[in-house]
Amino acid sequence: MRGFYIGRFQPYHNGHHRMVEEIATEVDELVLGIGSAGDSHSPRNPFTAGERIMMVNKAVSDFDITTYAVPIEDLDRNSVWVSHVQSMSPAFEVAYSNNPLVIQLFTEAGVEVHQSPMFNREVLEGTEVRQRMIEDRDWESLVPDEVADVVREIDGIERLQRVTATDGSERVGDDDRDPNPC
Numbered sequence: 001m002r003g004f005y006i007g008r009f010q011p012y013h014n015g016h017h018r019m020v021e022e023i024a025t026e027v028d029e030l031v032l033g034i035g036s037a038g039d040s041h042s043p044r045n046p047f048t049a050g051e052r053i054m055m056v057n058k059a060v061s062d063f064d065i066t067t068y069a070v071p072i073e074d075l076d077r078n079s080v081w082v083s084h085v086q087s088m089s090p091a092f093e094v095a096y097s098n099n100p101l102v103i104q105l106f107t108e109a110g111v112e113v114h115q116s117p118m119f120n121r122e123v124l125e126g127t128e129v130r131q132r133m134i135e136d137r138d139w140e141s142l143v144p145d146e147v148a149d150v151v152r153e154i155d156g157i158e159r160l161q162r163v164t165a166t167d168g169s170e171r172v173g174d175d176d177r178d179p180n181p182c
């Protein structure tokens, strides 16, 4: 049986890895959807699809299943997103997600969805990993070694810190202003 698991994987961390470990007991092939594939170089999505494919491929190579990493770009229309995913991915029988919107869209499209427990979510969260990267605190212990190697290879910490920094020109309250005052 072939499964499908999508995430932004910004970066791929030990929570994702535990989830793949569990999924590997249920399927013999797994498609790893690299979500929001067009996004990169921003505080929430610092890494490119290609960089995330490197992280995922290297990290899952020890598991005893066949995996395929497939980049999936976002669409403005949720109602056709599952068809978009299916058009890009090898066919799959079951989708894995803990994301309520993803679960809803797959369920409405008639695709079986399995959820998993959240593993050590207090720290195993992409947001927490990126925050630690920005603050030069220990992030390596939250990701597989292969992912840490990729982040170092691409100078990922320097990039994230730079795209997160402001140039000091913003004023307090700027974000609250109506962009189209009439």
Ligand SMILES: Nc1ncnc2c1ncn2[C@@H]1O[C@H](COP(=O)(O)OP(=O)(O)OP(=O)(O)O)[C@@H](O)[C@H]1O
Pocket (backbone or CB within 6 Å): 006, 007, 008, 009, 010, 014, 015, 016, 019, 096, 097, 098, 099, 116, 117, 118, 119, 120, 121, 124, 125, 126, 127, 128
């Ligand atoms: N610690 C975890 N245990 C189990 N599943 C997780 C864990 N962290 C994320 N997931 C699940 O993996 C999928 C992909 O998650 P995603 O790539 O958005 O990671 P995230 O940690 O939620 O990232 P971010 O904080 O950047 O939004 C989602 O279904 C999410 O619920």
Ligand SMILES: NC(=O)c1ccc[n+]([C@@H]2O[C@H](COP(=O)(O)O)[C@@H](O)[C@H]2O)c1
Pocket (backbone or CB within 6 Å): 006, 007, 008, 009, 034, 035, 036, 037, 073, 074, 075, 076, 077, 078, 081, 098, 099, 101, 102, 105
């Ligand atoms: N309309 C859309 O493009 C659409 C809908 C649902 C999920 N997604 C994507 O699927 C991925 C879901 O992963 P997360 O569980 O990590 O949020 C994200 O990249 C998200 O942007 C996209």
